[in-house]
Amino acid sequence: MTTVLQDKVAVVTGGAQGIGEAIARLFVDHGARVVIGDRDGAAAELTAKGIGAEVARGFGCDVTDGDQVQALLAFAAESFGGVDVMVNNAGITRDATMRKMTEDEFDQVIAVHLRGAWLGTKHAAATMREQGRGGAIVNMSSISGKVGFFGQTNYSAAKAGVVGLTKAAAKEMARDQIRVNAIQPGLIATEMTRAMPEHIWKSKMAEIPLQRAGTVDEIANVALFLASDMSSYMTGTVLEVTGGRLM
Structure with a gap:
């Protein structure tokens, strides 16, 4: 197997399960050592243990807290000798129509997705700049940030903000x-x-030209591309991984 991240050190937030876990596992498969940051520190450590103690570590981190984000990056540097890749993947949902959504539900989603991505980008960039060897930062947005979805004014706003953050930071x-x-x-x-009501799932599927949902591994493949030198002349780019949905 081609090891396009050989000897690189990556930090993945929200990495204890789902898309984040898939990214962490694929990065290790391609030669990286990975620190998984997650608000559930025990889950992060368990996932890391499942990947392999010699190549993965888990660390409890609330991405809305700058001190904790800095501690996560410091832990990665102490564990593996630096930080070359940062994946800002942590996220939550608090869906509701704007009429019913509380201010706290709006603030929570903005804090985790947008403030979290900003803090991760800010502090990872500072670490990378000090190291003097460059690096790659991958921020997780959503198609919701492009088109806006009913019941997601908080999530759509946050994910649109991640796009603006990415371009400005680039x-x-x-x-x-x-x-x-x-x-x-x-x-x-x-x-x-998968827990969606069947009629909602079918309505979403009807919008997808490829006629299927994507997999976490397909997102991880794109993250690997952006984290590695395969995308060495790309910055400020937003890649849609949607099966053609809502082009």
Whole structure:
């Protein structure tokens, strides 16, 4: 197997399960050592143990807290000798129509997705700049941030903000050879999406030209591409991984 991340160190937030776990596992398969950050530190450690103690570590981190994000990056540097890749993947949903959504539900989603991605980008870039060897930052947006979905004013706003953050940060970080890109997944088969009522699932499927949901591994493949030198002349880019949904 081609090891496109050989000897690189990656940090993946929200990595204890789902898309984040798939990214962490694929990065290790391609030669990286990975630190999994998750608000549930025990789950992060369990996932890391399942990947392999010599190549993965788990660390409890609330991405809305700058001190904790800095501690996560410091832990990665102490464990494996630096940080070359940062994947800002942590996320939550608090769906409700705007009429019913509380201010707290709006603030929680903005904090985790947008503030979390900003803190991860800010502090990872500082670490990478100090190391002087460049790096790659991958931010997780969503197709919801492109088109806006009913009942997701908080989530759509946050994910649209991640796009703006990515493009602005890419311009600031380019002089230090730090690339910043984003992924916009569409309907991905996860435990959360599989729990949707059947009529909602069918309505979403009807919008997808490829006529199927994506997999967490398909998102991980794109993250690997953006994290590696395969995308060495790409920064400020937003890649849609949607099966053609809502083009």
